Amino acid sequence: VGEPSDRWRADPGATTGTDVECEGWRQEAALRMLDNNLDPEVAERPADLVVYGGTGRAARSWDAYDAIVAELRELGDTETLLVQSGKPVGRFETHERAPRVLIANSNLVGRWDTWEQFHELEAKGLIMYGQMTAGSWAYIGTQGIIQGTYETLAEAGRQHFDGSLEGRIVVTGGLGGMGGAQPLAVTMNGGVCIAAEVDEGRIDRRIETDYCEAKTDDLDEAIERAEGAAESGEPYSVGVHGNAADVLEAMLERDFVPDIVTDQTSAHDALEGYYPSGYTVAEADELREADPDRYERESLETMERHVDAVLELQERGAVAVEYGNNIRGQVADFRADGGSEDPWPVSGATARERVPFDFPGFVPAYVRPLFCEGKGPFRWVALSGDPADIHRTDEAVKELFPGKDALHRWIDLAQERVSFQGLPARVCWLGAATSETPQASRSGAGETGDEEGLTERARFALRINDLVADGEIRAPVVVTRDHLDAGSVASPNRETEAMRDGSDAVADWPILNALLNCAAGADVVSVHDGGGVGIGNSLHTNNHVVLDGSGLAAEKAERVFTTDPGMGVVRHADAGYERALEQARASDIAVPMEDR
Ligand code: NAD
Known part of the structure; x- marks a missing residue:
């Protein structure tokens, strides 16, 4: 570069x-x-x-x-x-x-849409991996993911543990840009987190920013402290310096079974994301340079042990869920290439007894019902750089949605526990639900107007625009979102895993979403391949709208934040989800063939 x-x-x-x-x-x-x-x-x-x-x-x-x-x-x-x-x-x-x-980032024509082709083109300087919000300039540090992780874990708590993670131990891997949110999201839910991370510097970074509380090289110490905290119902988090596959196997040897096991190492990229077992970070980095083929093979072998250990923990009673890094898909492809009749490395189970997809992804498990309502990670960034501007928006979102207790709890916790990184920003999940209570202005001139029929996202964006117009917020605010959103992504191993109608791999939806965002006048629109789960495995989009207090900004915001979450509803309605069909009726979103 x-x-x-x-x-x-x-x-x-x-x-x-x-x-x-x-x-x-x-x-x-x-x-x-x-x-x-x-x-x-x-x-x-x-x-x-x-x-x-x-x-x-x-x-x-x-x-x-x-x-x-x-x-x-x-x-x-x-x-x-x-x-x-x-x-x-x-x-x-x-x-x-x-x-x-x-x-447009990382997009390749279907038959060429592989990491191999991508790396060749990258070496020629012709393409770049844009991930999701990296190449669309919408990343806001680990805080951006934290609410999604918080919501997902809260839903896991609701589904499996009577509504809370208090007294529960979550084991995971990876404390990188996104994975680093896990310990804090667990403790915000009252639980205890043990996170395996091979790169000690990453653990230190999460400790410096208050996302993780402690670190150790000693797994016994980590388990002892975690069990102590869980017994007394105290939230606690510890990073264990080591390879996640090794750490999970060591847990199995000790017969330690956590309540939840998941993972956020960068398994989507076997060469440049995931670390094979048996090396320090520096040694592995050298191996990658010297012999990339060997690195990749060893990386996939470690992933196979990793997935097998997750499956074994699940067998022994843990709730196992893939957190969107495609580790199941990587291992499934690896086993298909290498002969899937081999017994599993950790458990010795046969291919007939066990397959990587025996544990679910987090979207079908916890997030899809929210997508049906057009809900997803709405986020906004204060261009002034002044934290007071975000604090004003925190107040505004609470004023605007007085009945949303979980949202209020999140905003209070975020204010207290989430350090800003770079430009101050905030995230919360809002959707396509509409309201009949007039509160924000459509003119952008700071007047109170009629907001009947506006989605949650549009109402809030218009309120921010008014606050900018009134000078209560010092400079314009950019409103954007993750690519992982209700109507913006096709990703069969993640966001569109196990769709009701089998449409997991249909990529027309994100393309329509990007086109619609252009039609609606978003200020930045992007369409990427391969975010989250790796090249060839997903297509997804992003948008930005700049709220500068003007009438033009209000016009754009109203259109974009109606159509964009609306697409989430339409996509899920088309797949036959009743909750989406109900949301479409409630929000007056046209679903042309609904009754035919
Ligand atoms: P990152 O590359 O910044 O961090 C990955 C971390 O994993 C690094 O710190 C690395 O040292 C560590 N690691 C790699 N292999 C390891 C191993 N075998 N054992 C222990 N540690 C290991 O990536 P990130 O932004 O944190 O994202 C992590 C993964 O999670 C990606 O695959 C990403 O696509 C996925 N992800 C999914 C979602 C979602 O679905 N909601 C959200 C965020 C990230």
């Missing part, structure tokens, strides 16, 4: 305050979001342009980064910049209501 740019070296991270270096706030917002993704507080390896999730990058090279910055600084209010896998490739005159930036 070349040497870091002078701009980044001189002052890494987003510019803050109210002075802009671009022609307008929409372009300025894109620039600040890009720079925020590369803030050393936010990104995992910013000097390599890596934001999170294995090699998820914000730009293809430092030259491409400089060129994007130059383009955004010159971009007019009626122009649209095209970014292809992290490199600016064109700029066209469009119109004010069109997106300012369109992004």
